[in-house]
Amino acid sequence: MPVLIAGSIALDHIKTPTESSGEVLGGSASYAALAAAFSCPVNLVGIVGADFPDQHAKLFRSREINMDGVEVVADGKTFRWSGEYFGDLNSRETLDVHLNVLAHYSPELNPDYRRSDIVLLANAGPDSQLKVLRQCEAPVFTIADTMDLWITTMRDELAELLQGVDMLVINDSEARQLTETTNLIKAGEKMLAMGPRYVILKKGEHGSLLFGRAGEFFTTGAFPLRAVHDPTGAGDSFIGGLAGYLGSLGKREVDLEDLAEGILLGTVTASFTCEEFGLRRLAAISKADIVARRDAFRSMARLR
């Protein structure tokens, strides 16, 4: 059964200290979908305008990403984001945001989508994430990503969302913000107390930590990259790779072993994303590239 992935579909402009991307495909759901589709078909939920380039839709379709759930607003414009990275690409500033069709979007799932087993609520407003979640009838495993903006502006909705999902995925600075806790282990435990059975704390180049309500813990580093070209979407690709892996298992229950394997796949998928602007690298590689890097990483990190 396909993985359900809901979130933003965007047209991005990205600047780094050395280069500008021009207009590229972006958005949390785009990255997550392309990442997941290496392992499992995807049902994509989102919204675009009539200006959404056909080449991007073609890319999705070429990768078993079903777009029946992507609303196309005939007289609307696609969500646009532009941002600039500084120094070592560890700091970023949003230059411009045009919500466009995203501004009044209320996601509607078709009956088929509502029966999804694995549901990934990629980064979006928690109100929108909740709308998708509530339409899912009996999901096996639900995952939500979030960001600093929603922690500040939609804390109540986020709290409600956390009560309803199986897993929260969040980066380290956002985890500290959400829990008002510096120690990341304590922060992980505090987030578990907010509702989800599992929390993944993403640490960028330092890898990730997985916490489980039953005391489960898993940690792994990131795949070593000699150069990061553009970190945009790395987190979305990570979570998409994980969700796709869970989808490929087709299980009625997800356990720690599954999550650890999924994290491994997400980790290497994210590393590819960082190698070129936007989704260019993921669009250029195949499942075999992912698997080869996963196996190399498993060996170098001496993982079981």
Place this chain on the structure above:
Amino acid sequence: MPVLIAGSIALDHIKTPTESSGEVLGGSASYAALAAAFSCPVNLVGIVGADFPDQHAKLFRSREINMDGVEVVADGKTFRWSGEYFGDLNSRETLDVHLNVLAHYSPELNPDYRRSDIVLLANAGPDSQLKVLRQCEAPVFTIADTMDLWITTMRDELAELLQGVDMLVINDSEARQLTETTNLIKAGEKMLAMGPRYVILKKGEHGSLLFGRAGEFFTTGAFPLRAVHDPTGAGDSFIGGLAGYLGSLGKREVDLEDLAEGILLGTVTASFTCEEFGLRRLAAISKADIVARRDAFRSMARLR
């Protein structure tokens, strides 16, 4: 055969935002020796004054740490350091340093010590580290730690040291300083080009990266701690745990497998160090505690 460990032996005063340590045993060689001694006898090389408390010497001796190589200056005072940690204990300031007997110390090894197989040059001036290294006749594996101060003040001596040791151990900010490179993978490669066959890049709570000249790579996270009481000496304990493990093998050649296992042991040893001021925690635990935590970490990090 005992591991040779040379470095500083100090009396420290440590302040954290919540507590003061009073005068505690410190110094790079003290931490490293106590950490190594869980796996292998240690020959300790250093210098103290007549004021060095007998209880500390007793602790060393109770742990198979031979002090024949520790010079006691009858009319001198032991090296003293005091420092203060701020906020989340990730930033530290040195409040006071009195080199005392360390100021004009020139380490001399006895014939027995000169034949050591595993040699750990714990953090000290690279001039002093070089003096120890040059007296070693045919070491199997030599490891050197360093710090920001020496990168700034003794760059030539450090460069010479790096030509002579098998492994450099350094933290992430120092690696960036030494190589003038932000990307840690590139920094690792640049340090390999400076001489050592292996480089370990320590990242504190984010674990470590191991680089080898033949393209070897290993990464692992840190043991998850819910609270860090005092991070002083964590890096020294890490490297000591590694050196002790290598010493315990008694091999004529050290390979990647050995280093990865040693890093695992060093990682958990360092985690104990952080749990109390100074060496209090290491002084209170046994080899069985180290092994139990290593096995727990191996399991949770899904390591082979």
